[in-house]
Amino acid sequence: MHLSGGRLREFAQGCDVLGGGGGGPAGDSLPLALHAVDLNGPVEVVDLAELPEDGLVMPCAFLGAPAIGAERIGTCRESVAIRRHVEHHFGKPVVAMLCTEIGGYNGPAAAALASHAGLPLLDGDGMGRAFPGVDQVAMQLAGVTPGPSVLADEHDRVVTVHAEDGAWLERLARTVVTGFGDRGVSSEYVMTAQQARADGAVVLGSVRKALRIGELLAQPGSVVRRVRALAGEFDGRVVAEGRISAVLPATGPDAEVLATNRRTPAMLEGIGPDRGRTLRLEVGHEYLAVIEDGEPLATMPDIITLFDTYTGQPVSAERLRYGLRVVVLALPCPPLWRTEDGLALVGPGAFGLDLPYRPLEVS
């Protein structure tokens, strides 16, 4: 299968849905992917089983402030230098690009990065959605070594970070990206195809899933109806239709000084068939939980996505505003996040929520 033109647009739409409100807008990186494909031809999507077992799989994602990604049009040619340094460091060829984070901006960005690096894109990703942490990836659960972190900007400047400790790796990588001007591509958890084939080392099928979501949303019909079709196909649930009746002041540890810890709860008043219901949304970088009468209806790591009832577009967490009319969709996260280790890394507690995790289907 190949990605180009209309398929890329549908793919981007699916990436926004899988972002669960986070990861930045896929619409901002879509032009980069379309441009890359114009230059280099369609991006080939490959299955893990097709790759030579000793070849390297190279995960890539942008780090930095999403606002910079929106304002500064980049090239996505960072992957050229990253590939060169990864091959030099590991002494093996890279055979495929892996999207670190399928949700949001980094989905279409991975297609553009693959195209410029002359690589196929693996049908999979590291998260199956969007998460804020560099270590919140399937590779971490599978015990793949995260370092070195290879970072590049679009002017062929490359920085490699070696640290045993994941927290330091992330700290130094983010510092470097700040030095780049708050936008850079980062590659961690490079592994051989053989390592990637270990159970749960990669979330498989994410690219095709995003594409299929985009296809479903491109069908005719009302927004609610299309979202219901999507829920039906992916074992999800339409939680409610409603109107944002309040976006509350930020709370959480150091909420005032540290944007990364900020949580801005919001209230949703049911409309239409849901009139009379009141839901509370916990909102961080992503939508963290939907709560009704003190009971969580859906929580991290399941995917909570809000669609604007008028435009049908997913509403990112940072653009949530008073008065918006939305349909709230919840989709199950990949099964690996529902294990004990998975929940320790990305469960409600990892986002400061004092809530138990119950799979969406049993809430």
Added chain:
Amino acid sequence: MHLSGGRLREFAQGCDVLGGGGGGPAGDSLPLALHAVDLNGPVEVVDLAELPEDGLVMPCAFLGAPAIGAERIGTCRESVAIRRHVEHHFGKPVVAMLCTEIGGYNGPAAAALASHAGLPLLDGDGMGRAFPGVDQVAMQLAGVTPGPSVLADEHDRVVTVHAEDGAWLERLARTVVTGFGDRGVSSEYVMTAQQARADGAVVLGSVRKALRIGELLAQPGSVVRRVRALAGEFDGRVVAEGRISAVLPATGPDAEVLATNRRTPAMLEGIGPDRGRTLRLEVGHEYLAVIEDGEPLATMPDIITLFDTYTGQPVSAERLRYGLRVVVLALPCPPLWRTEDGLALVGPGAFGLDLPYRPLEVS
């Protein structure tokens, strides 16, 4: 020749003199060098001519805030990881440590770093004094490629920076050091011994020179007399004896917001044989110029060092205070800095001074 114990103390004293008020106090890194020698035995000082021509010479220096170096006792074991990464990158063995900056803190620090890395210390350095810029080294004039920049902290975290552009290399290296906690060792301008032997690629003899300065200052006699002996042996000049009568408010571009650009002029009133004279000192990270009646008596890149008349200790630029009694010594800089290219890199203009450079001897 070997460095240990008493010799290391004299060496540190000489490094402070060659710092010209900058480079941070050598007394802060001396304990690290003494400790390294206790553990590993004396540090061998070698001549460039002794090294195998294909072996690598590895320059090292601490980057970051000098105050952190004073407060956080380090290990100087950063060089172990740097050596490993340099050898991996270049695919050749490192055969000697080169002190990037003999002036101040980085002089004794280089001895400690050499000791832990199991390397001899080359009798030379990159500056022949102290300068604030990463590119203000002999290697830059000689056309040695600066990158990659290999940086390490004392916990075996290593970051390598690749950038064609020296300004970006320095920007990213400093950003990384900030990430380390404002203290880290940096290696740039790695070269083969053959490259180092090119005319002016290294300032030769700096280690022995610092040692000899320390020896002279350890002689009995008044401070003024010992400083005169030093001036006599190294073609320098005692500019004046005096008392700091004013330290003026900071000036210079962005002086208020950017500490790196700050200049704090000071006034010196002559005492003893110099009674009646008034001198102006231009002070940045180092002493930049001594001016009398509008005429420069000494300017960058010649070395201007102030000795406390009571203690005999060099007074660093940041510790200059109203009321101090000092002897002002000027020493000629290494000849390579007096060339046209040298002056473009480290002449008065490079420090924002609108003064011509005249060699000390003809002022």
